[in-house]
Amino acid sequence: MRVEEGFQIIPYAEENPYTSDPVLPFLLKRILPAKTLEEIEPELARFGQDVITKIRAVGDNVAPPRLVQYDQWGKRVDQLHTSAGWKSLKAIAQTEGLPGIFYERKYKEDSRIYGFAKALLMVGDSHEVFCPLSMTDGTARVIELMGTYGQKKHVFRRLISRDPSFAFTSGQWMTEKPGGSDVSRTETTAQFLGKSNVLGPHFYVDGFKFFSSATDSDVAVALARTGSPKDGSRSLSLFLVPLRLPLLRKPSDPVPSPLSNGIFVHRLKNKIGTHALPTAELSLERTEANLIGRLNQGVKNITPVLNITRIWSGLGSVGGLRKCLAIATAYAQVRKVQGGKVLLKDIPIHVAELAKINLMYRGLAHLTFGAIRLMGRVECKVASEEEENRLRIMTPVVKAFAADKACGCMEDAMTALGGAGYMEENDIGRVIRDCLVEKIWEGTVTILALDLLRATDDTKRLGSLIAWATSVIADSSKLRSAVGGQIQNLESRIDLLKVALQNPVPSLMPRPALMLIGYILSGLYLLEHAIWAHTANQPEKEVDVEVFRRWIDDSGFTAAVEDVKKARIASDNVIKSNSAMVFGVKTKL
Template sequence: MHIESGFQPTPFAEENAYNSDAVFPSLLKRTLPKSVFQEVEPDLVRVGSEVVSALRALADSGKTFPPTLLQYDQWGRRIDKLQTSEGWRELKAIAQREGLPGIFYERKYNEYSRIYGFAKMTLMVGDSNEIFCPMSMTDGSARVIELLGTPEMKQRILPRLISRDPSYAFTSGQWMTERPGGSDISLTETTAQFTTKNNTFGPQYTLDGVKWFSSATDSEISVALGRTGLQQDGSRGLSLFLVPLRLPLIRSPSDPTPPPTSNNIRVHRLKNKIGTHILPTAELTLESTEGYLIGELGKGIKNISPVLNITRLWSATASIGNLRKCLAIATSYAKVRSIQSGKLLLQDAPIHVEQLASVNLVYRALTHLTFGVVGLLGKAECGTATLSEQRRLRMLTPVAKAYAAEKACTAMEEAMTALGGAGYMEENGFGRAIRDALVEKIWEGTIVVLALDLTRSATDPASMAAFLSWAKSTIDSCAGCIQEQSASVLSILREAIDEISVAYTEPLGPLIPRPALMLVGAIASSLYLLEHAVWAEKQSEPTKDLDAEVFRRWVLESGMEGAIKAIKRAKIDTGARIVLNSALVFGSKRTSKL
């Protein structure tokens, strides 16, 4: 039999990524002023159409291949020429033309510009081949320069970082990770020496050291930490610098492109990663590399924090964006795939729809959580956030990033299995989406690192009071049918809130931070879903009953009760558990040494 004869599977066809989305049309209607929503929605509909046509075609084309590094020319000269694909460069240009990150600094919609831009990014990210990694760092660097840059940086570099013109725009990297410390940047070895010169961009330094992970190696600039104090000063001895990848940084369009080694940056190798294959990530050596001080000496950690906060929300959005794509594929497939000798579509099989509903539930919860925090970021940047909202932003930024990464990856696998063997095929995009999304569990901090970061803010009584006040006011706003039908669910939510209110009291047990972060994630996502359900009921939205059901299911099925038990368990006999953990991992002989 020829392959063309016999049964022919029906290919699935995805609908407009925005119009068919389970969350965004309703979420944006609630969170944006009516005039803003009416103005930006047509643009999101346009993007939703292009995502499943032009953008996906480009991402899947032969024009997108991994970068290569040519270190030496035929005469043995070190040239470190990084070659990226045509598709990668075009994806970068598309993002810039779409206003990412320009939308955030044009601030046409004031505090709501963040929600609009992040919504656009969420629709695109699953088919953008990780182009939003350098765009996130460009966004963070733009914010640092906006806040702390010298007048010349603000005048000549900031406009390029936020430009919509790819021929003029810059992208930026962020160089923090070094061999000794990983996420512990207090062990940074890179040194920075003042040259006694003041460049047009500010005090000029020379940097020497190794940057172990440098994503966006094809960018025009990077922000980097360098040690201006003593090694024993730890993080207090670090300062922040703007580093051009080529010199001169600003030049005429008619000038030739300077060689890659013109600022004494050596690229030793490209990282061989599990995913994000098209993204050029390298090991770099800085050898008397020119850089310009940003902000005060010795304040490097504080000065780079806007980059971390912004990129963590981009990371959370990447998690939900990849999940959105996987869910959309699985949902579309269920509409065309028949079973039982062709008599029943998957969309009519209750056991199959139950699986898709569980994935849909995760997507809804993570999207509401992430965009709740994005909304707080927009307010903070525009000066409209209350002190309580600023504290809640500080608490929930690491939570959104860690919780979204943890939950989304598992849900993506569930969406893949909903296609059976067809889901395991590379052509449909599941493989790349899952591989790329896995990095969000690590990039900008693992769950453990972020749990410790949350601990630093949650142990502040004022921050915890702000979070608890928001939780109480959200529950108190619940009335009518939601309250009547959700009594048992609200009881679980209140128990979780009570548990978290004392979980961060000193002294804090060493095993508490991780389950505490997961519980804060479950609580916060539930509260944002409740906010939406209350709004839907008050506005008599057609989806009000479904929105209330989403809230109830999420409280019951998100693992909230398990997180409560995990915290309680972490408080009991911690010393014995730590010893037994070591025995489980390293062998029973280890216990005699503890």
């Protein structure tokens, strides 16, 4: 029998990722002014259609980068070749205003919401092009806050440009071999040349950067030591590094050599995913750079970059899950089973599994956009002190919680297609591989859990979060008859969080506490949404109430509570037993 004969499988067809999304349109309706939503919604619908047609087609031309270190005659050239698809995706994102929307601030503090809404629609088809664009966003923010006059005049406007032929992208170079996430052991050094140029105080930088994403960028922000190594992270400064010299040249000028600023590509990283993204090991030899901010305050000065990229990372996890869920949902509407008589969408046990994935997507989306909303308010200086405190706590939580929860749900979406889900053509496999990096990039869950402890060590910050939680719960009086038990459980879990984070915090507590606060924050945002839907008599009000109920009862929240309780009573014997299980019991022969 020929393949075109006999039974023919009906292909699933994904709908517009904005208009068909179960979360985003309704979330935006709640958190944006009506006039703003009226203006941007047609643009989001248009862009959503572009994502599944034009942008997805561009992705077919994406391929891994290729490094040519030496030419035919043995001369070092370090030519990095990226695919046409990668370049096109980057240009599309820049033209669409990513990251430009954030700094044009047409919609003031809501510009962050608008820009990230567009990013959510595209990120699953972006092939990780938002990695360099997120670092470009962070670099723009650092220069906006503390850059020199020359950096603001010549670099900032190119970082936020919508014109791909003029726009810069930026990398971020922190990681080195001795320390990984511990930058206190940074070996790269910077030497002041005793003068300034148009971009500010002029230095030579020498060192080795072990993970350098966006190696095809125009500039990078990098940490380098400007004081004694014994001072650890207190003697690090932040620098703007041009990848080629001269950086400020006319469009008609020839492109300088990749070696023109003493940057040598040792090798490209061979990664499990993010194959299109050029990540490299770099040697810096008398590399010219310019100081950003004050000397020996590099860790403090690079913090805005980390805060922004961590929110981008959280959105990447949520956006990857959005795409996988959309595929599984579309497949259920065309695939027939039981002798070809019943669609998967009419099989209760199958739909129940999709509902679990849908529930997690809703929780993560509301959590992430809760942080995005606060970020916009802080950047536009309209946030209260309480909101600033909440954002400080939420930033590591959003990144870690979304990364930890999204990938497992993506795997569940894959299995919802059966054997068809395991095929590369549907793109779920690539999305999972790419999103696995979100569990590591910009800090593992463990690293971010320790950062959460630093954030909550200031009791005022945790108090701000608790005060907001109390106000949300106080507004829920009209829902008490429907979800009174769940609200009561949420209140008790907030009380447990307060106890869990009391000093001294038990050694095994940081990670369980982060997961608990992730569930609590998501639950509060889902409750806030359900209150709004009920008050505004929205068509989905009953669904939103049910989503909150299930988040409290069936999302994994209860297991997170038990993990915190175990961590509270864990003794030194538990810690010793863990070590023995992992590394074995040492015995003398």
